[in-house]
Amino acid sequence: MSTQAGQVFSREALEQVLKRRFFYAPSFEIYGGVSGFYDFGPPGCALQSNLIDVWRKHFILEEDMLEVDCTCLTPYEVLKTSGHVDKFADWMCKDLKTGEIFRADHLVEEVLEARLKGDKAARGIKEEVKEEDEDKKKRKKKVKEIKNVKLDDEVVAEYENILAQIDNYDGPALGELIAKYDITNPTTGGKLEPPVEFNLMFETAIGPSGNLKGYLRPETAQGQFLNFGKLLDYNNEKMPFASASIGRSFRNEIAPRSGLLRVREFIQAEIEHFVDPENKKHPRFVEVKDVKLNFLPSHVQESGHTETVEKSIGDAVAEGMVDNETLGYFIARIALYLASIGIDPKRTRFRQHMANEMAHYASDCWDAELHTSYGWIEAIGCADRSAYDLSVHAARTNEKLVVREPLPEPKTVERWECEIQKKKFGPKFRKDAGTVEKWLTSRTECELEDLAQELKSSGKITADVPEVGQVEIDSDLVSIDKVTRTEHIREYTPNVIEPSFGIGRILYSLFEHSFYTRENDADRGVLSLPPLVAPTKVLVVPLSNAAELKPITQKVSAYIRKQKLPFKVDDSSASIGKRYARNDELGTPFGITIDFDSVKDDSVTLRDRDTTKQVRGTFEDVVDAIKAMTYDGVSWDDATKNLKVFEGQTGE
């Protein structure tokens, strides 16, 4: 893996820069820290909010999405219904002797990779130097059994096949792998218990009685689903529409590692695009259809391979590889967002979920994966979740989460309907009458047909009504019949297309994609962050701290402040070169040098971080150029065409 300047990438060098400039650091570090938690310092905080700001403009403002801000704390019932209480878990293996706990899939991956490496060494195959693999190396050092043992050719093939689809195994399958391949505690060689599920939600109690169980949300999506009715109303009942949320989510990871890539508290930006299940075309698909992307479809992975195929999103949808236009539209928009903030498109791929990996209700799902020194990492998911979420909450709460649209022309339909004898129904169920009635009237066609059958055969319905319990409804209280109706209204539960972003993972990948060192000095790191997202856009450097440079420095600062460009002044006594080096590490794209000529004619030098080119002009013209490059995407050549090339005293 190499940097954009062609050097071998060193994660260690990058991490030193990020630490030295306080982009982020382990939380509670003076208390020894807790793995999976990081605090952002001033430049990290600014970079993060710029990524979010661009996201908001690119998605929410561009498409008039409805932004909502929901609570992190969520009561048990909501997450029970959504399936998180039962299924939001990873598989862990315990070593009963040492008390250590391993995440099962990571353990299998780690051990098999170590064995393959040992095999290669035994066969005398030299691996290419992969500086980026330090983290894996560190982990592998721990793998006790990493001996240079040659494996049978078919074992090597088996291992490679498993690794290509490691996300496709559930707990029992991982258990089988662990048993079959004799995988043990890597440090001690001790035996491990079979994988058990560990729920990843943080649990707490709400209120002084301690009786109301709650969780920290593991995703922002549920708040959006629960507010669907209010949002549809706010949108004047118009479909399709999207809601969006940007906020914290929490996952109690079993064994967090890999820095910002696997943390227990993180910022998520999620979109829920509500769409008619019978029409997933997208009016703006034509605008993105020619965007070319790298795809890794499920069938390739399932056959044990990882080669991507490049094609346009238009072709991918036309061929049916990507399920529908709306899903395809968002996949392309995700790629455009990533490119705009500085992620390398060559190190971006879209990987389709495999059969076992995808939720049973989803009709298609693609992850945007970014290549880093940790390998390919999932940064964004983009799934068509069908009507699952709205349906389960509607069924549980008896609230109708549906769209009602006038039909273009009336339609005659046969339908199962239930009629309730209110006079008898009320007295029979008393305070529960409303709930039982709502339950009955919110059944699906299919369920009603079954209930009609039951009513016919046994003269009553026995049902388990949430919040009421088991009830018996006799045939004198209700009748269920197939009736013919002329309908003027179509009622449907929207499907949901959900692009879901992990901001921290994008942020970290951006660090790796933008880091390089100066050609002539490996100690001089540069973060080539695009001006749009860089924490500080311009550094103002007076040539020296001579008193006569102060007034012009203040004049220039006041002008930049008025233009609302984030900037810093560095009037310390360090050399110009040192001051610029410091700001290269902070990713500051532009520098303005103020010298003794500036005092005379208001001219300043503008320096470009990446090329170190310099040009000269009045400070107003220079600031205009910076604004154009930062906010309007104008190139250096275009923005500076009226400024003079400068090769003066401020060279480094």
Next chain:
Amino acid sequence: MSTQAGQVFSREALEQVLKRRFFYAPSFEIYGGVSGFYDFGPPGCALQSNLIDVWRKHFILEEDMLEVDCTCLTPYEVLKTSGHVDKFADWMCKDLKTGEIFRADHLVEEVLEARLKGDKAARGIKEEVKEEDEDKKKRKKKVKEIKNVKLDDEVVAEYENILAQIDNYDGPALGELIAKYDITNPTTGGKLEPPVEFNLMFETAIGPSGNLKGYLRPETAQGQFLNFGKLLDYNNEKMPFASASIGRSFRNEIAPRSGLLRVREFIQAEIEHFVDPENKKHPRFVEVKDVKLNFLPSHVQESGHTETVEKSIGDAVAEGMVDNETLGYFIARIALYLASIGIDPKRTRFRQHMANEMAHYASDCWDAELHTSYGWIEAIGCADRSAYDLSVHAARTNEKLVVREPLPEPKTVERWECEIQKKKFGPKFRKDAGTVEKWLTSRTECELEDLAQELKSSGKITADVPEVGQVEIDSDLVSIDKVTRTEHIREYTPNVIEPSFGIGRILYSLFEHSFYTRENDADRGVLSLPPLVAPTKVLVVPLSNAAELKPITQKVSAYIRKQKLPFKVDDSSASIGKRYARNDELGTPFGITIDFDSVKDDSVTLRDRDTTKQVRGTFEDVVDAIKAMTYDGVSWDDATKNLKVFEGQTGE
């Protein structure tokens, strides 16, 4: 209480508007809701982020504060040290019979207020109609004993005195009041248990073992204190400086009520200004010294009164009423922020904490209180917390959280110092040697003097060293003596001035301060939000949905989008009046009407929400005027002086 248009304020009318326009709503409402949790819909979300955005510019950018973003989850140890595990609690009373739980101070307040009201009724004193007191009325309805009973004059005086300083009582004192005044469960009259403490932090377990106890942070401050060392380094060791954080905090309130005013999850914006304890002057104090404010000092409250005194912050500091310039500077800056977002300065006061109310370490503390229909509510705290926070974390972790500054000239000082005999010390304490040594060397002068005394008298020191336990240090391992040194460096622990904002409370007060109804129509509510913070700045309304108005509507929209002004188009078939009324409720300050003349000459009508005045000009000029009024604080008269007064077809 009356609106700015002079009408009697109706909270019910306001709440209907806020609900109808989905500014916010109870979270998980389709599941029945959980008290103390609210979700923000699109306009509430936008308004909230505008308040935060103005805050960031007013405080962080204006003063180059260092913004950090720390985690919500916090391990036990950190909050144990900060004092939250032991002391962050409210007092609650249980009714063992019914299981009900009451917050003790609120209960006393409620019952005494109800009795005073009954007394007034018995005396035939008519209270002024206070529409705003609906919430209190509702609560009081529950107070069973609210009978029109005349009280003795001295009892009335006692009650009033208690209510004026209700925040000054701790749990035992509240218990005495409950006993003395025979306060019982208001609905049943049942006896209550004495007040017990209930810790307000939400607790959870971090990691798969379940052994690491953690809490959701009750404030953002601790993350800032823990990062002090890194921030000082980032700031090139320069003092004073401030850090700031904007993020969620969580408090498990005993009995949340009063809507957004008392919630369990909320956004806090906090500043920690680190300052030299020997110099709390502020270089920019002179800029704010003439700002006039309403003060309610502690001695007035302690004498049972609530009258405020108006004076300039300059005078308040000069008189010593406000402890120091830096504290005073922030108090004034808080007032300026509030006024800039639309809070009524006449309904803003600064209340000083009373002796029992203030933390023992604090040297002064003032709350910015805003007047609402719930009474005066605390929205912002501004405290001088002295060196408390940094000192306790330093003592617990043995990390030096100090500033080191070169002295202007060397100074001879006498100081207690301890000298360690490393050769013996190491072997004695082995792996703990470092920790014990750090503990010894981080003692204060005062503590060293005591230890020297102990060493002298008993020949050893017995100490409880965190993470090590009890140790004995003999006099052959260490000596502690008073030595004379020439110092070149001054080392000190900074003091902290902490302005701490509850964004939700400010938001709710803003709703109340800006709500009124149209003179001729009590059903037509208006939120007169200042353009700077309004969710949408301008509504574009084509006069009809005639096809010929579409191109010019698109042209105007494209122009506004390019100017980055948040706007909406309403081309529904509702009347112009209805469409404007809808947006009055959303607080949209400006309207642009497009009519058939617009097609000919690009002219449009600009409407002002509050005055309903209309002027006419080209859409470019109109948008320029809107931008000037929104972002540059230009008045209507100045911004529209080149536009023509309009009294045409779009009247309502």
